[in-house]
Amino acid sequence: MSGAGTVLGREGEDELLRAALDAGAHVVLEGPPGTGKSTLLRAVAGGRDVPFFLVEGNAELTPARLVGHFDPAQVLAKGYVPDIFVDGPLVDALRTGGLLYVEEINRVPEETLNVLITVMSEGELAVPRLGVIKAEPGFRLVAAMNPFDAVGTARISAAVYDRTCRIAMDYQSAATEASIVALRERDDAVDPEWRDQVVELVRRTRAHADIRVGSSVRGAIDLVGIAARLGVSRGVPATDWHVGLDAALVSLSGRVRLLESCTRTAEQVVRELYEGVFGREPAAADDKTGDAPPGEA
Incomplete structure (x- = not known):
């Protein structure tokens, strides 16, 4: 930092x-x-x-x-x-x-x-x-x-x-947080656009209706690092949708503090936020496309 x-x-x-x-x-x-x-x-x-x-x-x-x-x-x-x-x-x-x-x-x-x-x-x-x-x-x-x-x-x-x-001292700007994450990367630099999306995901935890306290930039730093290692072990890019979700759940579910009135788990809320930034699960989207009428897929 x-x-x-x-x-x-x-x-x-x-x-x-x-x-x-x-x-x-x-x-x-x-x-x-x-x-x-x-x-x-x-x-x-x-x-x-x-x-x-x-x-x-x-x-x-x-x-x-x-x-x-x-x-x-x-x-x-x-x-x-x-x-x-x-x-x-x-x-x-x-x-x-x-x-x-x-x-x-x-x-x-x-x-x-x-x-x-x-x-x-x-x-x-x-x-x-x-x-x-x-x-x-x-x-x-x-x-x-x-x-x-x-x-x-x-x-x-x-x-x-x-x-x-x-x-x-409030949270820094999105651009500054992205720069902080980039400085803390241990491996080769990840895709900047994906990194910016990770930062956006973490910042959204601070404004979600069910979250009392969101994650700091440390959540983004850990998410990027874990995704990089998971990608290597699975033989896929760090930007893979499922790799990113697993990294997000590990990095953020323990950092966010939900409101007492919230009936969902932290993992469910994190997944909702993740899908809001990175889109729905690719497999689920493919299934939906396969069910579409001919010519509308």
Whole structure:
């Protein structure tokens, strides 16, 4: 998705993020999965030449895992002395003036979130038995969240938004997503027209009436890759209708989230979308043609 320090289709967000960080702000990147949030921040961090610390937000991210801890074995021998403290990612970022990136911040427990709020407010962290750690110049916190994911998440408090700047990131254009898929192809380039149809299929998952959350561009990347391998194993082109359908079912059925009111399976919905882009199954179409009256086939 990126190259030479840039991210395809994210020039505007890149500029905004760099300006916000240069101004001393902490930032929340908000958008669906697969929109390049992590890729964008890594590109920006590389351009700033500062340490980069990644934290995965989940229910197991306790304050101790974020901040660090005293080595229990060393405590017995030496007591609570600074040199036996094992720095966590937050303390590492504070000491080095680095970028701390917290993925899925809306999955972080409230007590851990309160630690981050304090650091953003005060620019320092008080650690029991260790003392106060002040943020070195350059320290910034960037968090990411998917506003459409309601499972296992919590509503982000106003205290977080009050201490951060927010950059909204929606899906990129169809042309940009096609370029991203092309960059990720592992084999010889596939037919560009077929690739564009794959991207169109994935984009339609985001607007289907029965789908609550559609697939990101990762679905298109996997679909193209799986179709290429299936084509080789079956001795047919990757663009074969049945190869494409099987690849679509594998790549997309687990990525889409159906509405609770939907009575169909994800596989049925994906097949409907696939036929809408690539047409009906060739064998079925041939049978229908064979039943037509003479002269109308």
